Amino acid sequence: MNRTPLSIAFWNYDRVQPLVSGAIDIDGVDASFHTERIVTEIFKGMIADRKYDVSELGMTYLLRVLDKPDPEFVGIPVFLNRAFRHSAIYINNASGIERPEDLAGKRIGELALYGHDAGVMPKGILSDEFGFRPETARWLIGAIDFPMEPVRYVPQPHPDHVQVEWAAADADLGKMLEKGELDALISADVPKCVLDGSPNVSRLFKDFVSVERDYYARTGVFPIMHTVAVRRELAETRPDLVKALYAALCEAKDSTMQGLLRGMTFNNMSLMLPWATNLLQENRDVLGQDWWPYGVAKNRPAVDAILRYHYEQGITSRQFVADEVFVPYLMDT
Structure with missing residues (x-):
């Protein structure tokens, strides 16, 4: 089976390591993975240097690009970096x-x-x-x-x-x-x-x-910092590959999550972090069993908040809606 080469850049998150290691495959894709010293250098590589087909991007970086005529990128609803602020x-x-x-x-x-x-x-x-x-x-x-x-x-x-x-x-x-x-x-x-x-x-x-x-x-807002962007041409001409990428990213995240949950049996002794098991349980009690969700439905409050704030703070010229930010065929996720 012929595979399409894609250059993909993420920071070294635990939730992407099953992809980088090859433990999880992206159907139909011959992926080469890249990272940088700091995450903003990945953003620069994607936006300024056109080095990648797929890349992690800060939400504000993606929205600033989308606010220009004929934007080159579009998002998929995967949120690699999120943090309460x-x-x-x-x-x-x-x-x-x-x-x-x-x-x-x-x-x-x-x-x-x-x-x-x-x-x-x-x-x-x-x-x-x-x-x-x-x-x-x-x-x-x-x-x-x-x-x-x-x-x-x-x-x-x-x-x-x-x-x-x-x-x-x-x-x-x-x-x-x-x-x-x-x-x-x-x-x-x-x-x-x-x-x-x-x-x-x-x-x-x-x-x-x-x-x-x-x-x-x-x-209900777990703030989103970074999403994943793909070249618009790729998203429009090869939705099969973008759907496969989304599925693989979800599987990689779920695999990492399940590893942490299995580790609770042994007090997560692989982590050099006292009380880690208790913290995981507290997070599940507050955030739910899927405490780091991907997709649109579970992230509507967070997505709507960040889009509204960008407009209210004068970062974007208008208030975007999710349908304009993410590929249409993943809006039902």
């Missing part, structure tokens, strides 16, 4: 910020983009639940802790009434937060000063796990 808001402890409403009037750093994937969700939540508006703060966009090339390969819009600056190439927003040069920071990556336990910094939401679990219980 109340915990992504950090503060300098001398800034006078004690509650979300205190962010108004402050100087806030943000990693990589105005509206990076871990920034859109917190801003949306702060707006929905606490009345915070991004235009009431001053924003500085830059890197933290390690070198990162500026993201110049996607549009970088922001509303005219929001004050946004870009930091110098050698700036470290984490160090600026610790020194008090920033009042707060929103970042997908945890700043070194936080990991090191600096007394100068903390999270805005101290008991963030309880806050995030309560948020899920009330909204």
Whole structure:
């Protein structure tokens, strides 16, 4: 049987390893798998360098591309990276910020983009639940802790009434937060000063796990960070291959999940993580038996939220709907 070669790029997630190892096959595909030092380099490889046929993409990267004429890519409803993001808001402890409403009037750093994937969700939540508006703060966009090339390969819009600056190439927003040069920071990556336990910094939401679990219980939103994009031409001409890719990604995720569940019998001793079994059970109690769902139906609240937030925050020119983001023949998943 002839197989179609496809170049596929993901970060090194446990949920894709059964594909990368060859334990799970993509029907009809001769796949070559690729990864990079940091995940944004995968995005650049797909969007700017046209290196891959299929690639992980941050939701905001995909939506910024879709907002251009004749977009080259389209999504499939697989969500490789997702995270609750109340915990992504950090503060300098001398800034006078004690509650979300205190962010108004402050100087806030943000990693990589105005509206990076871990920034859109917190801003949306702060707006929905606490009345915070991004235009009431001053924003500085830059890197933290390690070198990162500026993201110049996607549009970088922001509303005219929001004050946004870009930091110098050698700036470290984490160090600026610790020194008090920033009042707060929103970042997908945890700043070194936080990991090191600096007394100068903390999270805005101290008991963030309880806050995030309560948020899920009330909204049904498990925030989506990254999806999977395919070249539109491939999606339109070979739906059989895209359906096979979706099925294989689902099987790989389910295989990894089942491995973790089987490991609970032996207290997940393969993981160097105390209380891992208890955490898995707690997650299943809160999020359900399929705690990391793929497909459209189980992810409607999260998809609708991220699409609405992009529009409300001026990242996309209009509010997209799921049918415009994902291939039509996987909308019933």
